Amino acid sequence: MTDALVLEQITKNFGAKRAVDALSLTVPRGSLFGLVGPNGAGKTTTLSMATGLLRPDYGRVLVGGVDVWADPPAAKTLMGVLPDGLRLFDRLSGRELLRYVGLLRRVPPADIEARSRELLDALGLTEDADNLVVDYSSGMTKKIGLACALIHAPALLVLDEPFEAVDPLSGEVIRGILRRFVAGGGTVIFSSHVMELVEQLCDQLAVVALGRVVAAGSLDAVRAGESLQQRFLDLLGVAVPSEGVLTWLQSSSGSN
Amino acid sequence: MVAVLVGLKLRLLRNALRQSAWRIVGVVLATAYGLFLVALAVVGMIALRFTGVAVGPDVVVVGLSALTLGWTLVPLLASGMDDTLDPGRFALLPLRARELLPGLVASSLVGVPGVATVLIALASVVFWATGALPAIAALIGAVLGVLTSVVLARVVTTGLGGLMGGRRFRDSAAGIVAVLASLSGVTVAMGMEAVSRTPNAADLVGSLAALAGWTPFGWAWSLPADVASGRWGSAAAKLGCAVVLVAGLLRAWEALLERRLTSPLEARGGGERVGQSGWIDRLVGTSSAGAVAGRCLRYWRRDPRYITSIAMYLILPIVLVVSMQLQRRSGDDLGAVPWEFFGPFSLAMLVGLSTCQDLAYDGTAVWTHLTTGVPGRADRLGRLIALGVVVGPLFVLLQLAAAVISGRWDLVVPSTAVGAAAGLGGAGAASWIGAILQSPAAPAGANPFRTTNGGGLQAMIATMVTVAASGILAVPVLALAWAGLDQPWAAVAAPVVGLGIGLGAVTLGTRLGGGYLDGHWPEVLTNVSEKRA
Numbered sequence: 043m044t045d046a047l048v049l050e051q052i053t054k055n056f057g058a059k060r061a062v063d064a065l066s067l068t069v070p071r072g073s074l075f076g077l078v079g080p081n082g083a084g085k086t087t088t089l090s091m092a093t094g095l096l097r098p099d100y101g102r103v104l105v106g107g108v109d110v111w112a113d114p115p116a117a118k119t120l121m122g123v124l125p126d127g128l129r130l131f132d133r134l135s136g137r138e139l140l141r142y143v144g145l146l147r148r149v150p151p152a153d154i155e156a157r158s159r160e161l162l163d164a165l166g167l168t169e170d171a172d173n174l175v176v177d178y179s180s181g182m183t184k185k186i187g188l189a190c191a192l193i194h195a196p197a198l199l200v201l202d203e204p205f206e207a208v209d210p211l212s213g214e215v216i217r218g219i220l221r222r223f224v225a226g227g228g229t230v231i232f233s234s235h236v237m238e239l240v241e242q243l244c245d246q247l248a249v250v251a252l253g254r255v256v257a258a259g260s261l262d263a264v265r266a267g268e269s270l271q272q273r274f275l276d277l278l279g280v281a282v283p284s285e286g287v288l289t290w291l292q293s294s295s296g297s298n
Numbered sequence: 299m300v301a302v303l304v305g306l307k308l309r310l311l312r313n314a315l316r317q318s319a320w321r322i323v324g325v326v327l328a329t330a331y332g333l334f335l336v337a338l339a340v341v342g343m344i345a346l347r348f349t350g351v352a353v354g355p356d357v358v359v360v361g362l363s364a365l366t367l368g369w370t371l372v373p374l375l376a377s378g379m380d381d382t383l384d385p386g387r388f389a390l391l392p393l394r395a396r397e398l399l400p401g402l403v404a405s406s407l408v409g410v411p412g413v414a415t416v417l418i419a420l421a422s423v424v425f426w427a428t429g430a431l432p433a434i435a436a437l438i439g440a441v442l443g444v445l446t447s448v449v450l451a452r453v454v455t456t457g458l459g460g461l462m463g464g465r466r467f468r469d470s471a472a473g474i475v476a477v478l479a480s481l482s483g484v485t486v487a488m489g490m491e492a493v494s495r496t497p498n499a500a501d502l503v504g505s506l507a508a509l510a511g512w513t514p515f516g517w518a519w520s521l522p523a524d525v526a527s528g529r530w531g532s533a534a535a536k537l538g539c540a541v542v543l544v545a546g547l548l549r550a551w552e553a554l555l556e557r558r559l560t561s562p563l564e565a566r567g568g569g570e571r572v573g574q575s576g577w578i579d580r581l582v583g584t585s586s587a588g589a590v591a592g593r594c595l596r597y598w599r600r601d602p603r604y605i606t607s608i609a610m611y612l613i614l615p616i617v618l619v620v621s622m623q624l625q626r627r628s629g630d631d632l633g634a635v636p637w638e639f640f641g642p643f644s645l646a647m648l649v650g651l652s653t654c655q656d657l658a659y660d661g662t663a664v665w666t667h668l669t670t671g672v673p674g675r676a677d678r679l680g681r682l683i684a685l686g687v688v689v690g691p692l693f694v695l696l697q698l699a700a701a702v703i704s705g706r707w708d709l710v711v712p713s714t715a716v717g718a719a720a721g722l723g724g725a726g727a728a729s730w731i732g733a734i735l736q737s738p739a740a741p742a743g744a745n746p747f748r749t750t751n752g753g754g755l756q757a758m759i760a761t762m763v764t765v766a767a768s769g770i771l772a773v774p775v776l777a778l779a780w781a782g783l784d785q786p787w788a789a790v791a792a793p794v795v796g797l798g799i800g801l802g803a804v805t806l807g808t809r810l811g812g813g814y815l816d817g818h819w820p821e822v823l824t825n826v827s828e829k830r831a
Binding site: 095132147 | 572579584585586588589590592593596597600601660661662663665666667668669670671672673819820821823824
């Protein structure tokens with residue numbers, strides 16, 4: 043059985059800065075895979091290269107055995123993508139945006155109609171389906187983006203920070219959708235800063251820092267008996283500011 | 299604060315230069331062009347000063363007033379306003395508009411247009427320095443004139459931009475277009491009148507200078523002229539007007555700044571619902587190209603940037619119609635062809651321009667096209683279908699208007715043939731060049747007169763290629779149409795060749811452009827992303 047997503051030695055430089063450094067990663071089919079790391083670790087750059095949004099300087103990406111950069115259309119059919127920090131066609135209403143993405147994905151119009159209704163309903167967007175996406179809050183924008191990623195029933199979901207700005211209720215709904223998606227034979231990889239979320243949701247994960255994989259594997263193997271938060275801090279060797287630094291900040295509570 | 303803001307602007311400009319080779323080329327070209335204009339103005343004024351030609355003062359007043367007018371018009375019509383120091387970014391700092399104002403005025407002068415204007419203003423002081431009083435008047439005039447130029451431009455672009463970026467603009471767009479069109483028509487008509495009434499060039503410059511001196515653009519600049527020729531009453535009046543104008547403009551800018559500092563976020567509409575627009579979906583079908591066309595059609599209706607394009611498509615032919623009316627009175631028809639038919643032709647020449655900008659207007663939202671794997675050709679074709687649905691009726695309307703006004707129904711077919719070659723030709727060329735060259739554009743809802751870091755040059759090249767292609771492709775059809783006025787074979791050949799050239803250009807343009815996109819989608823996404831400009 044081929045793996046859902048394989049990254050082989052992918053590398054990306056921005057000018058003199060090496061954002062992703064010969065990063066290799068395997069996401070087994072049927073897993074719910076978390077990608078964690080500090081700000082600037084290269085998570086978004088990695089996922090962009092995996093989804094065909096950013097051309098790697100070096101390396102290979104395989105989705106279900108298909109090379110993303112040799113045969114982009116074939117690989118893109120298999121993926122549903124939610125990038126972070128990119129705009130949507132936000133002068134369309136939520137319903138129109140879903141239909142647009144569905145048509146570009148060549149989903150039969152009757153299926154688009156039925157799936158849109160279910161997705162909008164499940165994500166609590168039915169009320170706002172005919173409002174322009176530009177007027178959505180950031181959490182609602184995330185949710186309509188997720189619906190767009192799901193509309194063609196992909197085999198692999200690649201989500202960049204899907205839980206950011208999403209309220210706890212919608213977060214639970216999204217977690218439910220992802221679990222059901224995996225139970226039905228799909229694969230999910232998503233990035234996050236929130237360790238508790240990853241610990242609770244994922245069965246596999248990778249910790250990246252400075253564009254490299256620091257640790258990867260099953261949840262229990264990576265956390266090695268500790269909490270994921272503690273293990274993460276250990277792996278990155280984070281120094282907490284010592285006493286005697288930033289003391290002037292305390293003045294704001296009283297005298298100045 | 300002034301030094302801090304000027305320093306900040308210099309640093310931002312330098313950093314932007316480091317990021318993009320396009321930006322460097324753009325700055326080099328702008329600097330060369332600016333230097334050329336400054337040299338021309340300085341040498342010209344000094345030559346006029348020492349040869350003592352009688353029209354010298356008039357020429358200088360007209361030129362400098364035109365410079366101030368240009369500061370206001372150019373950002374509106376063409377390049378947009380340099381928004382390196384967006385006041386909204388200062389919103390979280392404990393600063394008042396009044397504290398920022400001097401620094402923002404000073405930093406507006408940092409840059410090629412600002413430096414060029416200051417140099418030209420200084421040269422005008424040399425021109426007037428034939429005595430102590432004119433020299434002092436010239437110095438005061440120069441300071442007031444430069445201030446008027448810079449601040450007027452800011453106030454107009456910020457004020458109008460706030461108006462046009464808002465959702466409300468959509469519904470008032472038709473009215474604004476009508477007003478603008480009639481205003482520009484009237485201006486052209488008045489200019490033509492003046493030219494036709496004045497027999498010789500020196501008198502014409504004289505009356506232009508008198509006129510310019512009494513407009514807000516010329517109050518400051520004509521001050522030394524009045525002083526030099528001893529018109530003290532007029533000089534005092536102009537000094538008063540210029541000072542009040544600058545003070546008023548500064549006050550207006552301060553008010554706009556104050557608003558920007560307290561509501562820095564870009565306009566968001568208030569939860570307005572949209573209809574299903576089912577007719578669009580039925581019209582364009584469910585193919586990939588049809589889906590793109592449907593999306594674009596909704597954008598033509600909902601995105602202020604596209605609405606502004608439609609406005610431009612309407613204004614230009616209307617202005618031409620007005621000036622044509624004046625030409626007709628002086629009995630100057632272009633041989634056998636009435637000027638009316640230049641209306642639809644000029645529209646056809648402009649049609650491709652919005653297609654050049656399409657990907658830039660989409661911005662980072664084009665990731666949708668990347669991840670869905672839509673064929674590049676479907677992307678190109680869909681955009682052209684939407685363009686055709688929007689512009690086609692406009693073209694027919696202008697064509698019919700031309701026929702009705704001139705009564706020359708026999709010219710409709712040849713004129714449509716030429717229009718087909720120019721319009722479809724331009725659209726095809728734009729499909730190709732627009733796929734290759736993109737730069738980040740201000741997002742919808744932001745001030746449409748804002749330029750973004752490093753754009754401009756690519757858009758300018760794409761525009762030139764498109765207009766050139768329109769013109770070149772129209773030439774053979776134009777020749778045939780002309781010959782067709784008395785040769786029946788050519789009259790038959792013109793529409794066939796026109797349509798053939800047009801459709802050929804569209805086929806070729808969408809195929810080449812689409813093929814390029816298929817291979818370069820990720821680079822397109824990088825090009826239109828503002829942070830990587």
